[in-house]
Amino acid sequence: AQRVTQPEKLLSVFKGAPVELKCNYSYSGSPELFWYVQYSRQRLQLLLRHISRESIKGFTADLNKGETSFHLKKPFAQEEDSAMYYCALLNYGQNFVFGPGTRLSVLP
Amino acid sequence: NAGVTQTPKFRVLKTGQSMTLLCAQDMNHEYMYWYRQDPGMGLRLIHYSVGEGTTAKGEVPDGYNVSRLKKQNFLLGLESAAPSQTSVYFCASSPQGDGDEQFFGPGTRLTVL
Numbered sequence: 001a002q003r004v005t006q007p008e009k010l011l012s013v014f015k016g017a018p019v020e021l022k023c024n025y026s027y028s029g030s031p032e033l034f035w036y037v038q039y040s041r042q043r044l045q046l047l048l049r050h051i052s053r054e055s056i057k058g059f060t061a062d063l064n065k066g067e068t069s070f071h072l073k074k075p076f077a078q079e080e081d082s083a084m085y086y087c088a089l090l091n092y093g094q095n096f097v098f099g100p101g102t103r104l105s106v107l108p
Numbered sequence: 109n110a111g112v113t114q115t116p117k118f119r120v121l122k123t124g125q126s127m128t129l130l131c132a133q134d135m136n137h138e139y140m141y142w143y144r145q146d147p148g149m150g151l152r153l154i155h156y157s158v159g160e161g162t163t164a165k166g167e168v169p170d171g172y173n174v175s176r177l178k179k180q181n182f183l184l185g186l187e188s189a190a191p192s193q194t195s196v197y198f199c200a201s202s203p204q205g206d207g208d209e210q211f212f213g214p215g216t217r218l219t220v221l
Binding site for chain 2: 004006009032034036043044045046049051086090095096097098099100101
């Protein structure tokens with residue numbers, strides 16, 4: 001079965017520190033993975049997807065098929081990065097399977 | 109464009125009552141989805157639709173029904189609400205499937221007493 005895990009419910013870092021939000025998945029095919037973000041009082045929105053290999057707001061994520069991971073990284077965290085982050089997998093049925101989410105808190 | 113809107117924003121029900129949540133999108137998207145969000149469990153897909161007149165079950169469909177009579181609207185019904193259905197419900201739409209970005213509504217907070 002397809003599954004997405006995010007081991008950290010809460011991650012706190014200081015402003016300017018590096019941040020890594022972990023995501024692991026189980027999927028038998030060739031995965032398509034995404035990161036969605038929900039800022040306070042805003043809607044859930046797409047942050048980035050692995051196939052586009054882009055950097056959004058300084059965040060990057062690399063798909064590691066060997067480790068079945070898609071960790072989200074940013075070298076220098078900003079206070080405005082504080083939000084709830086969800087890793088998501090696109091499965092065979094063209095539906096998303098979301099992880100439980102990690103709340104990132106960037107402290108001043 | 110309003111994007112994806114949800115009605116109502118909040119609702120409190122008693123066990124056994126019924127209600128319908130309305131999702132509307134003005135982006136001419138084919139796909140629409142209903143999720144529930146519970147603490148520690150992320151978003152779980154309830155039902156989805158790949159086009160007008162179609163519906164399909166997601167991961168947690170029991171206790172819910174849906175209809176997509178018009179392309180722009182996707183209704184989620186609870187026939188007999190239970191406390192286990194207390195949750196935040198999100199609607200989303202996407203142009204097609206195939207990994208298209210999903211656009212989310214603001215959510216509906218439902219409490220079943």
